Amino acid sequence: MSRGENPVTVRARIEAKFPRGLVIRLIAYLFVGHLFAFFVYLLFVLGAQNQ
Numbered sequence: 001m002s003r004g005e006n007p008v009t010v011r012a013r014i015e016a017k018f019p020r021g022l023v024i025r026l027i028a029y030l031f032v033g034h035l036f037a038f039f040v041y042l043l044f045v046l047g048a049q050n051q
Contacts, residue, residue: 014023
């Protein structure tokens with residue numbers, strides 16, 4: 001990939017490999033997964049403070 005390549009062609013190339021719905025689901029799952037992991041971590045931290 002050359003430095004002079006504009007983002008439109010890069011985006012078109014990415015969308016050709018991965019459908020837009022798949023990318024949106026991947027981002028949503030990553031976001032929700034990290035929120036869930038933070039919640040579990042918070043439960044452990046708060047539980048440790050109560051002992």
